[in-house]
Amino acid sequence: MKKILILGAGTGGTIMANKLRKSLDREEWDITIVDKHKTHYYQPGFLFIPFGIYNKQDVIKPKANFIPAGVNLIYSDIDKVVAEENKVLLEGGKVLNYDFLIVATGTRVDPDETPGLKGELWHKEIFDFYTVEGALALQEYFETWKGGKLVMSIAELPFKCPVAPLEFVFLADEYFTKVGIRDKVDITYVTPLPGAFTKPKATKMLGALLEEKNIKVIPDFYLESVDNKEKKIKSYDGLEIPFDVLTIVPVNKGDDMVERSGMGDDLNFIPTDKHTLRSEKYENIFVLGDASNIPTSKAGSVVHFAAEVLFDNLLCAIKGRELRAKFDGHxxxxxxxxxxxxxxxxxxxxxxxxxxxxxxxxxxxxxxxxxxxxxxxxxxxxxxxxxxxxLKGKELPVENHMSMAGKKKS
Amino acid sequence: MAQKTIAGVNLEVTEDGYLENPSLWTEEIAKEIAKEEGIELTEKHFEVIKFIRENAEAGLTIRKVGKSGIVDIKGFYDLFPGGPLKISTKIAGIKKPASCV
Incomplete structure (x- = not known):
């Protein structure tokens, strides 16, 4: 029996488990998926929680509901990958061998990377909305907030779902308008990017929307630290921005397991061929989604498109053929x-x-x-x-590769 | 695409002044671009520039330069005030780092 091992049962890992079990012979291929958490979060929904649009129940379901029969599901912390020996060590000493490994352990926020961020005001007047805990704490805070300076700050690039902080300030504008205190809420969007977004046309469109909604943008701000006493954020070149409530996208890093395995870059993202999605170092390891260092958005839509490519290439690799499919970063x-x-x-x-x-x-x-x-x-x-x-890997009525049809160049 | 003569060499540059062909870069060219940015290059600058040229392919971030062992992030800002990554890559003659979002 040959073995495929998937690390991480988030969006990417779950899609792959479904696709692979459907296509590979059960007599021939054993498929195992490992994750430390039993709950699957619908992460795009976190954004709506602070404004009372979704509650916790809207964004959680048991992971087990989405893993097909015939796939072994193990709940465990992962110690590390020993790539040279084709095995993965789980916490507690259990060893899983593999013929092919798919790493889909994602990215997570690490507020400890920024001095002062996880200080006394954490989840009291400083909030993230990339965890369900942060989003819920912020929802409670907003319910009784009387207004003041709301600062939305991004600590580092890359980060998961690059449009989320923009959506956050747009939704905050609506929320405080409806509550009737928009005139008392000063919203500032602070980013290390040179504008609202990276690419020119989107930056122009989104920049205009921010202006229309009276949201101030402070670009090129690279966050050094947070001062809990004076309630200010500070940049490396000495700028200071005061806040009454700070919402933050903390530094994003790959899973600690990647660091323990010695497979990652300085932010624990795994060097990956951006077209084939195979690890740059190991022929029988593929990397799906946020865990990789490929230069595109860290987002569920990307993982969904990339899963198709990875699936094709894994089938090629199994047969010992050249990897045929090429991901375009869609x-x-x-x-x-x-x-x-x-x-x-x-x-x-x-x-x-x-x-x-x-x-x-x-x-x-x-x-x-x-x-x-x-x-x-x-x-x-x-x-x-x-x-x-x-999540079940069903066909969606959209093209996997980006299409120019319907787009206007000028 | 624009043409520009830098340190006596006729070079192709992007709209915002980045060299199109990093292999044509010389230290003299670096010095002249730096002058336009109001920076007098020191040995420390060149150490950073060397690191930047060597890591251009792998992708660069301010944090990564800060972990290079050559300068910390604050030091990087001191050497290239304003936008250290934008300015240093221009002087290093490599492509403007695309923040991929």
């Missing part, structure tokens, strides 16, 4: 912009987000780089698609 992100509207961006390694329609050229129904009600519905409906189709 990402597709809905951006909540508040008041029942949304935008949508679709891009890859080579092509920046462009205006147009998606997925059908000229028809849509979604508008790229446009602010429409339909885009918002897309985001709302997506939660259902995620739980019922995406």
């Amino acid at each position: 990402a597709n992100c809905y951006i909540e912009t508040g008041f029942g509207k949304g935008s949508l961006i679709d891009f890859n390694y080579e092509t920046e987000p462009l205006p147009g329609t998606y997925p059908l050229p000229g028809i849509g129904p979604f508008g790229l780089l446009q602010n429409t009600k339909m885009n918002h519905y897309g985001k709302v409906i997506f939660r259902w698609i995620y739980w019922h189709m995406l």
